[in-house]
Amino acid sequence: MGEQNKQESGLAVPKKAGRDTARRIGVHLSTSGGVWTAVDRAREAGANTLQIFSSSPRTWRPTSIAPKDAEKLKSLRAEHDIGPMAIHVSYLVNVCCQGDEVLQKSILGLRGEVERALALGAEYLVLHPGSFRGMTREQGMALAAESIARSIDGLPWQDAGLSILIENTCGAEFSLGGSFEQVGELVAVLKPVAPVAVCLDTCHTHVAGYDLISEEGYAETMRLIDQHIGFEAVRVWHCNDAKAARGSKLDRHQHIGEGTMGAEPFRRLLHDPRFAHAAFIAETPVDEPGDEARNVATLRALAAR
Numbered sequence: 453m454g455e456q457n458k459q460e461s462g463l464a465v466p467k468k469a470g471r472d473t474a475r476r477i478g479v480h481l482s483t484s485g486g487v488w489t490a491v492d493r494a495r496e497a498g499a500n501t502l503q504i505f506s507s508s509p510r511t512w513r514p515t516s517i518a519p520k521d522a523e524k525l526k527s528l529r530a531e532h533d534i535g536p537m538a539i540h541v542s543y544l545v546n547v548c549c550q551g552d553e554v555l556q557k558s559i560l561g562l563r564g565e566v567e568r569a570l571a572l573g574a575e576y577l578v579l580h581p582g583s584f585r586g587m588t589r590e591q592g593m594a595l596a597a598e599s600i601a602r603s604i605d606g607l608p609w610q611d612a613g614l615s616i617l618i619e620n621t622c623g624a625e626f627s628l629g630g631s632f633e634q635v636g637e638l639v640a641v642l643k644p645v646a647p648v649a650v651c652l653d654t655c656h657t658h659v660a661g662y663d664l665i666s667e668e669g670y671a672e673t674m675r676l677i678d679q680h681i682g683f684e685a686v687r688v689w690h691c692n693d694a695k696a697a698r699g700s701k702l703d704r705h706q707h708i709g710e711g712t713m714g715a716e717p718f719r720r721l722l723h724d725p726r727f728a729h730a731a732f733i734a735e736t737p738v739d740e741p742g743d744e745a746r747n748v749a750t751l752r753a754l755a756a757r
């Protein structure tokens with residue numbers, strides 16, 4: 453797709469029309485140059501919702517966010533009606549880790565994530581439930597709940613409008629949340645501790661073995677989501693095509709419509725009235741400049757037909 457077409461598809465997004473019913477479609481964006489710059493990037497990408505990291509996702513060293521940057525982000529979001537905003541928790545955080553040192557770092561790390569999410573006025577904090585290697589799944593689940601409770605203890609959480617979203621994983625051994633059933637169990641365990649809901653990732657769902665592609669498979673996958681999680685609890689769909697085969701348990705994201713899933717599952721999800729309340733956020737690769745806008749445009753086009 454040429455630069456001109458990218459521009460046009462970005463501009464084709466209806467500005468205000470149907471604000472209440474229009475799908476919230478966005479992409480994970482960089483905050484390079486200041487956290488608020490992500491809102492500008494969202495607008496450039498034709499997105500009306502976004503996800504960011506609030507700190508480097510691969511180091512334990514936390515970034516502090518200047519209050520004026522947080523205010524600028526909030527006012528830009530309000531001005532341009534960009535939301536909800538999700539923050540993805542650092543990949544290093546593992547709230548059900550058997551090793552004490554990493555567990556302590558994870559609890560402090562998650563606490564920092566929650567503090568920054570509160571400061572930035574984010575709606576969602578997306579968390580991978582972690583790896584329980586060395587324990588039973590039940591022990592891992594209990595430890596995750598305890599660690600999250602410790603992370604948020606004493607923070608001004610009430611009425612902040614922030615929820616932790618448990619993301620389903622690709623079903624690898626020892627990783628918590630590889631099935632809808634596990635995600636549902638975890639949410640039930642965490643409910644008394646924190647405001648929790650769910651983020652489902654299309655790529656993770658597909659490589660975990662669920663069928664989103666065939667019509668009957670999609671219906672069955674939806675039945676399982678309803679049974680174990682509930683449609684209402686799904687606040688975000690991470691929209692990623694997959695490089696690996698269904699059931700492979702390999703987490704490699706691909707551009708929408710260009711992977712082993714193809715465009716059809718995304719078209720179905722975007723038109724599914726049971727997810728009318730959800731935000732659709734791509735975490736697709738950035739192989740060349742403009743790829744964020746290209747994937748948003750693809751999702752918008754699928755939502756429109």
Ligand SMILES: [Zn+2]
Nearest residue numbers: 619653690735
């Ligand atoms: Zn994801």
Ligand SMILES: [Zn+2]
Nearest residue numbers: 653655656703
């Ligand atoms: Zn992934």
